[in-house]
Amino acid sequence: xxxxxxxxHDLTKEYGKTRALIDxxxxxxxxxxxxxxxxxxxxxxxxxxLLAGQIFPTKGEVILFGAxxxxxxxxxxxxxxxxxxxxxxxxxLTVEGNxxxxxxxxGIPGKExxxxxxxxxxxxxxxxxxxxxxxxxxxxxxGLGSALIGEPELLMLDEPINGLDPSGIIEMRELLIxxxxxxxxxxxxxxxxxAEMEQLADEYCFLDKGRLLKQITAExxxxxxxxxxxxxxxxxxxxxxxxxxxxxxxxxxxxxxxKVRIPGTAEEPEFYSRLxxxxxxxxxxxxxxxxxxxxxxxxxxxxGTES
Amino acid sequence: MINYIRSExxxxxxxxxxxxxxxxxxxxxxxxxxGLYVSAGAISGFQYANVKFSLSFLTDNMLFLAVAGAxxxxxxxxxxxxxxxxxxxxxxxxxxxxxxxxxxxxxFAAAFASMILLTAVYVISAVLLLDGPVQPYLGLMLxxxxxxxxxxxxxxxxxxxxxxxxxxxxxxxxxxxxxVFLLPAVFYMAGFEIPLLAKIASWMPRNYLMxxxxxxxxxYLCLWSEPAGAVKCILAGVAxxxxxxxxxxFMNRRKEx
Numbered sequence: 001x002x003x004x005x006x007x008x009h010d011l012t013k014e015y016g017k018t019r020a021l022i023d024x025x026x027x028x029x030x031x032x033x034x035x036x037x038x039x040x041x042x043x044x045x046x047x048x049x050l051l052a053g054q055i056f057p058t059k060g061e062v063i064l065f066g067a068x069x070x071x072x073x074x075x076x077x078x079x080x081x082x083x084x085x086x087x088x089x090x091x092x093l094t095v096e097g098n099x100x101x102x103x104x105x106x107g108i109p110g111k112e113x114x115x116x117x118x119x120x121x122x123x124x125x126x127x128x129x130x131x132x133x134x135x136x137x138x139x140x141x142x143g144l145g146s147a148l149i150g151e152p153e154l155l156m157l158d159e160p161i162n163g164l165d166p167s168g169i170i171e172m173r174e175l176l177i178x179x180x181x182x183x184x185x186x187x188x189x190x191x192x193x194x195a196e197m198e199q200l201a202d203e204y205c206f207l208d209k210g211r212l213l214k215q216i217t218a219e220x221x222x223x224x225x226x227x228x229x230x231x232x233x234x235x236x237x238x239x240x241x242x243x244x245x246x247x248x249x250x251x252x253x254x255x256x257x258x259k260v261r262i263p264g265t266a267e268e269p270e271f272y273s274r275l276x277x278x279x280x281x282x283x284x285x286x287x288x289x290x291x292x293x294x295x296x297x298x299x300x301x302x303x304g305t306e307s
Numbered sequence: 308m309i310n311y312i313r314s315e316x317x318x319x320x321x322x323x324x325x326x327x328x329x330x331x332x333x334x335x336x337x338x339x340x341x342g343l344y345v346s347a348g349a350i351s352g353f354q355y356a357n358v359k360f361s362l363s364f365l366t367d368n369m370l371f372l373a374v375a376g377a378x379x380x381x382x383x384x385x386x387x388x389x390x391x392x393x394x395x396x397x398x399x400x401x402x403x404x405x406x407x408x409x410x411x412x413x414x415f416a417a418a419f420a421s422m423i424l425l426t427a428v429y430v431i432s433a434v435l436l437l438d439g440p441v442q443p444y445l446g447l448m449l450x451x452x453x454x455x456x457x458x459x460x461x462x463x464x465x466x467x468x469x470x471x472x473x474x475x476x477x478x479x480x481x482x483x484x485x486x487v488f489l490l491p492a493v494f495y496m497a498g499f500e501i502p503l504l505a506k507i508a509s510w511m512p513r514n515y516l517m518x519x520x521x522x523x524x525x526x527y528l529c530l531w532s533e534p535a536g537a538v539k540c541i542l543a544g545v546a547x548x549x550x551x552x553x554x555x556x557f558m559n560r561r562k563e564x
Binding site: 049052053054055056073074075076077078080082084085086087088089090091092093097100101102104105106107146150156 | 310311313314317318322323324390391392394396398399400402563564
């Protein structure tokens, strides 16, 4: 059983009357990449800020590396690297100077790690460039570099591929996977670009309006998204009765417009069309679909996907 | 906190702010003494081109030490929240208290180093360019610096506290002016009606430096030339450090970033 690196219990954050995060419970194990999926205002950044101690919970508890309570959490946060919202750096220091600043702040002896991180983030040739002269993508890399100084065990990255060009996105993806697989670093990642998230995450947390809709592993998600039949029949009520008799235990959803969705059935459309036709139910349409992460999230938001 | 202080020292030494501040202040000081020197040659009967008059500027305005220290502190730490470096420090586990106290120490060290250099420029340029005896005016000014340095440190602490608390420099500056200038003025005025407030007001640097210090061509009357006056300045400075440091820790202890 892998060690639990971070967990939260009933975590709630209110800003006045606005509830940014509501009773969130989740845990994260060592060496995993957790993808936070949610719209703007869904609570992703609030969640990361609470873990990072930048804001305080209204209710609930944060546990990092088994420790809780503000004093203990401060000690454990030395094992964390963060880039939350915009990357934080000094515009009037060079790239190398910024990393050197964080190296000193984190008490890392020697300058080798600065050079190593400069190479990792692909800014070694730009090490003498001032922070203010960097492009958006390079600022993102510098932000990641600052987080990597000190070899953190937990990395929290908010929209890390913002502003990166296509090759930058590939490099960032490879770097994060390498950090996770080779150095066993746990990563919490939030991104709007769900297609990118699909290539990285081992586990997903879907958030909407401050609520955690679902925490699910990538394998389980793959199963749930593996494909479904959507059949439109003229008598959906009768069709579902037949479905329960002929395919007991098979989950299904009745959707508006006479549609019935049957997940995990992409391989056997004939069976489901025959079921209708043989019992005198008119089949208006039948389609075989595979759900993308976006569609899965939208479905979750509508309350359509079973927990 | 030690690592935070070290990292901030590295940043300050590798950026231009402290050098610009000290350079501009030194230019201002040189401008004053060179101006007096040139005026002596250009205006017949000009009586002010002497060390006594030049040094009276600071001797008569010792609160300037606190103002300059506060400006430097705001300059060094302003915009930290905006550029996102404070949140990184907090996320790395540096407590808000350590951040605040670290800023106080770094700001004061930077301001002190800058002050030593500027005082040297001030005194040397005055002695080299201007006429008249140096003593007792230099001694009174240096004594003044020594006894008012603690309140200058308190001013730096107050500025560091406000800079960490408020996002905008203007708000920090106004809040600082309110505490150092406006509040004592209110106590001073109210003291005419309420004796207790008059007593409190008399311990506030803005008030005692205004009423008990006078330096200029007509002479030097300095509160700190008597032991009791010097002790008063020192005690007020110590009280300022304690009160402003406690206020800074309290204000920032649960500050969300």
